[in-house]
Amino acid sequence: MTTAADAYTPITMARIREIIGFPDQFIAEKKEPRLGEFAMRFIAHSPFFCAATFGADGLMDVSPKGDPPGSVRILDPWTLAIPDRPGNKLADTFENVTATSSIGLVFFVPGLREVIRVNGDAFVTDDPELLGMLSADSKPAVLATVVRVREVFGQCGKAVIRAKLWEGDTRGLAEAATLGGDFYTLSIAEQAQKINNSLGDLVNGGLYDVVEENYRTELF
Secondary structure (H helix, E strand, O other), X not given: OOOHHHHOOOOOXXXXXXXXXXXXXXXXXXXXXXXXXXXXXXXXXXXXXXXXXXXXXXXXXXXXXXXXXXXXXXXXXXXXXXXXXXXXXXXXXXXXXXXXXXXXEEEEOOOOOOEEEEEEEEEEEOOHHHHHHOOEOOEOXXXXXXXXXXXXXXXXXXXXXXXXXXXXXXXXXXXXXXXXXXXXXXXXXXXXXXXXXXXXXXXXXXXXXXXXXXXXHOOO
16 A cells, blocks of 8 residues: 655665764763662652553554552662553553563653653563552552563653643652752762763763753754
8 A cells, every 4th residue: 555655765774873963972871771769769750651562563552651650669670560550451562561571661750851761671460469569549450560671761851841741730749759959960870980981070060051051952
């Protein structure tokens, strides 16, 4: 079948790099194999995230997930547990996870422009103790997805700023997640040595100003 997509020509990754360039060292090296203290606090205050999975047929699926803050449980720095609530029983995410195990998560905190991303391997369990731990409104989770963390990293807030996503959330989740600080100061604190090697003097207070200037001048 011919569609509108057939009118366009794909380009190679080499051509993409010609257009967009390459990331700075500290961005290229920002991925960590475990959850740090700030990443755990961020996830604990996130009431909304998206889960990306793919099936045996290679097709991708992205599912939005919403729950009270703290519903996603951090079992240790390498493990997350995600509750499943009653839904439409389509089970696309479960179909994919049981076929390939790969999962990608993007966590949002209302009022914060930046997000935390987690990539890893997942499986589904009906362990009664874990389902009880993941209860909401006094009801245990229907199932639980356990994620073995492989990569953790933050992503800048340009998409959230462009979308004007947060308009006056009143719960104070952003301040609770950052303890009144800011995303970049706390992110640096978790990767101090690695980031110091690539950012130098910017670690001592200058990175926030650089990021803000980038948001002002390179949003579009």
